[in-house]
Amino acid sequence: MDQLTQLATRINFKQYVVYIGFLLIFLFFAIVLKDDGFLSTRNLTNIILQTAPITIMAIGLVFVLSAGEIDLSFGSIVAVSALVAAVVMNEHSMILGILAGLGSGLAIGLFNGLLVAYLRLPSFLVTLATMGLFAGVARMLTDLRSVPVLNSTFTGIFGSGSLFGIPSLIYWTVGAVALGHFVFRETKYGAHVLALGDNARAASVSGIKILRMRLSVLMLSGFCAALAGLLYAGRLQGARYTLGEADLMTVIAAVIVGGTLLTGGKGTIIGALAGSLLMGMLNNGLILMGLSVSDQMVVRGFIILIAVALSLRDTNH
Amino acid sequence: MKIKKLLITTMLSTLLVSGANAQTTGPNGEMATPSSTVTVPEAEIAKLKAGNYTAALLWHEQSDFVNAINAGAKDEFERLGIKVVATASAGFDAAKQRSDIETALIKNPSIILALPLDPVTSAAAFKEAVEMGVKLVFLSNVPKDYQHKSDYAAIVTDDLFSMGKQAADVLAQAIGNKGKVGFIYHDADYYVTNQRDNAFKTTIAKDYKEIEIVSQQGISDPARAEDIANAMLLKNPDLNGIYVTWAGPAEGVLAALRANGNKHTKIVTLDLSEPVALDMVRGANVVGIVADEAYELGRVMAATGARSLVGLENPAFITVPAVTVTADNVAEGWQRSLHRDAPKSVLNK
Numbered sequence: 001m002d003q004l005t006q007l008a009t010r011i012n013f014k015q016y017v018v019y020i021g022f023l024l025i026f027l028f029f030a031i032v033l034k035d036d037g038f039l040s041t042r043n044l045t046n047i048i049l050q051t052a053p054i055t056i057m058a059i060g061l062v063f064v065l066s067a068g069e070i071d072l073s074f075g076s077i078v079a080v081s082a083l084v085a086a087v088v089m090n091e092h093s094m095i096l097g098i099l100a101g102l103g104s105g106l107a108i109g110l111f112n113g114l115l116v117a118y119l120r121l122p123s124f125l126v127t128l129a130t131m132g133l134f135a136g137v138a139r140m141l142t143d144l145r146s147v148p149v150l151n152s153t154f155t156g157i158f159g160s161g162s163l164f165g166i167p168s169l170i171y172w173t174v175g176a177v178a179l180g181h182f183v184f185r186e187t188k189y190g191a192h193v194l195a196l197g198d199n200a201r202a203a204s205v206s207g208i209k210i211l212r213m214r215l216s217v218l219m220l221s222g223f224c225a226a227l228a229g230l231l232y233a234g235r236l237q238g239a240r241y242t243l244g245e246a247d248l249m250t251v252i253a254a255v256i257v258g259g260t261l262l263t264g265g266k267g268t269i270i271g272a273l274a275g276s277l278l279m280g281m282l283n284n285g286l287i288l289m290g291l292s293v294s295d296q297m298v299v300r301g302f303i304i305l306i307a308v309a310l311s312l313r314d315t316n317h
Numbered sequence: 318m319k320i321k322k323l324l325i326t327t328m329l330s331t332l333l334v335s336g337a338n339a340q341t342t343g344p345n346g347e348m349a350t351p352s353s354t355v356t357v358p359e360a361e362i363a364k365l366k367a368g369n370y371t372a373a374l375l376w377h378e379q380s381d382f383v384n385a386i387n388a389g390a391k392d393e394f395e396r397l398g399i400k401v402v403a404t405a406s407a408g409f410d411a412a413k414q415r416s417d418i419e420t421a422l423i424k425n426p427s428i429i430l431a432l433p434l435d436p437v438t439s440a441a442a443f444k445e446a447v448e449m450g451v452k453l454v455f456l457s458n459v460p461k462d463y464q465h466k467s468d469y470a471a472i473v474t475d476d477l478f479s480m481g482k483q484a485a486d487v488l489a490q491a492i493g494n495k496g497k498v499g500f501i502y503h504d505a506d507y508y509v510t511n512q513r514d515n516a517f518k519t520t521i522a523k524d525y526k527e528i529e530i531v532s533q534q535g536i537s538d539p540a541r542a543e544d545i546a547n548a549m550l551l552k553n554p555d556l557n558g559i560y561v562t563w564a565g566p567a568e569g570v571l572a573a574l575r576a577n578g579n580k581h582t583k584i585v586t587l588d589l590s591e592p593v594a595l596d597m598v599r600g601a602n603v604v605g606i607v608a609d610e611a612y613e614l615g616r617v618m619a620a621t622g623a624r625s626l627v628g629l630e631n632p633a634f635i636t637v638p639a640v641t642v643t644a645d646n647v648a649e650g651w652q653r654s655l656h657r658d659a660p661k662s663v664l665n666k
Binding site: 036037038040042043046049050053146147148160232235236237238240242243245246283284287288290291292293294296 | 376379401402403404405406408409410411412413415416417419420421423424425434435436437438440441442461
């Protein structure tokens with residue numbers, strides 16, 4: 001018995017809550033919706049495609065939260081970059097459009113980062129303000145008009161195409177998660193991010209350039225949001241000022257349910273991927289169950305609440 | 318109240334064109350067909366019931382207005398033996414709308430009813446549904462370059478022109494077809510309010526020669542309605558009537574009239590609201606509220622989809638009439654618009 005307890009302590013079930021929750025919900029939908037196509041390859045692929053931009057944004061947010069900061073502005077960055085990319089692409093070339101889209105995300109991230117790192121303003125307030133600021137910019141850019149993206153190479157690479165029968169969004173998801181996981185877990189940069197989030201003073205004493213780190217994680221988040229914006233533009237074959245607006249809470253929920261701490265010092269990219277897929281699966285399964293929209297919202301809220309409660313229980317933070 | 322509805326419909330930039338002097342017409346100039354003429358013939362109902370058909374309702378948002386449309390569609394589908402297999406709300410998010418369509422298509426619905434969030438991004442979003450042969454019935458908007466019959470069954474919308482015209486008629490009648498009126502319009506590039514406001518103005522100019530619009534004031538923030546009405550009344554204390562662009566600001570205008578002890582200036586506004594209706598049934602300033610028939614919008618969307626399934630032709634562009642609600646027909650008007658009882662306070666006066 002003692003051995004079992006010891007084993008349980010060592011395994012630390014909390015760490016796996018998101019995976020266990022993911023499996024339980026998957027099994028639930030697989031049984032309840034077995035005649036409704038939930039398990040069809042097309043539906044399971046849909047879930048991954050639909051969550052690809054969420055996953056990419058979640059990767060950026062894992063770095064920011066692990067460093068002890070927060071970014072609330074990424075939804076607005078999505079819209080700005082998608083619109084900038086679409087406009088530049090239509091007037092110049094695809095390459096310039098992509099560079100301009102990603103560049104605008106980096107630039108907004110830099111703006112956030114400079115205010116947080118060098119003016120020592122709290123990231124919560126800075127990004128709360130820039131969220132509104134750049135949502136306004138997105139509206140101004142094209143005067144609320146949607147911009148079509150007609151370049152088939154672009155839409156093929158970013159969202160609508162496939163290679164060897166596998167949709168491009170799956171490559172983006174797998175590539176971004178693999179790269180994010182590697183940088184987060186295997187490089188000095190990832191270790192420094194965690195050290196900063198765990199104890200900024202100790203990190204500073206040990207020689208980590210904490211201001212530069214704060215700047216860099218917010219730029220990384222801006223870049224990820226911009227990439228998500230390009231994926232939306234490719235998938236929808238157009239850009240619109242509302243893109244990303246509704247994603248803030250979904251991405252934060254995915255990251256937290258996945259096991260990243262809001263207070264910094266602990267994060268996981270694979271967990272964020274599982275959290276993101278969990279969110280997508282909930283949306284998908286609850287619609288397939290034929291629930292009314294209000295019922296879907298209530299059930300989704302309860303499940304997220306349970307997942308968050310389980311993954312955060314017993315922490316001393 | 319219906320700000321969200323207004324906002325969404327304003328996004329519909331390539332929308333249903335209607336000139337200030339014209340009736341509501343379709344995106345390609347199609348003439349409007351009244352919804353009452355679009356029904357499913359009794360003879361086809363058995364065929365529909367035997368067909369095991371299904372439908373998905375993929376709305377753009379959640380609101381009182383959408384709830385009434387949803388109820389109208391569901392009741393009609395139930396009557397025709399068509400099962401609703403999925404319901405979703407995109408919350409104004411074009412990406413979520415695309416996901417909702419993909420998810421709903423897993424259940425192979427025969428019909429999809431939806432409001433395409435915007436013509437550009439909706440074109441790609443609904444493409445798969447078109448390719449699968451799903452009968453699409455659109456509310457108020459159409460994806461770019463989509464063709465009637467080959468891509469969609471019909472577009473259904475409010476008769477915006479009639480809403481403004483009926484508001485002019487009810488106000489004119491209340492003031493004896495002559496006098497001075499104020500015009501509080503929505504000062505923004507919003508299709509729905511712009512069309513309704515213009516229709517009011519056009520009707521007054523064309524049909525009521527002895528009524529003069531002596532004061533015009535735009536409003537963008539409903540919270541400022543009271544100030545605007547105060548200023549208008551200060552300059553024109555003898556106003557016989559005021560048109561207010563929708564019920565939210567009308568509540569502010571009523572507050573101004575009450576504060577001034579003004580009982581002679583009549584008010585007309587659009588969209589149902591309990592406080593405005595209460596003033597009306599008490600015989601105070603409000604003489605009429607013009608509303609759309611949201612429940613009927615849902616019914617006719619469902620009927621159009623069902624007609625397509627059995628190979629019946631549909632008109633390209635269908636409009637749902639406006640209903641003028643006065644103190645005499647408030648219970649019936651509430652039923653016609655939202656298909657539910659008017660609030661108790663209004664019914665009990």
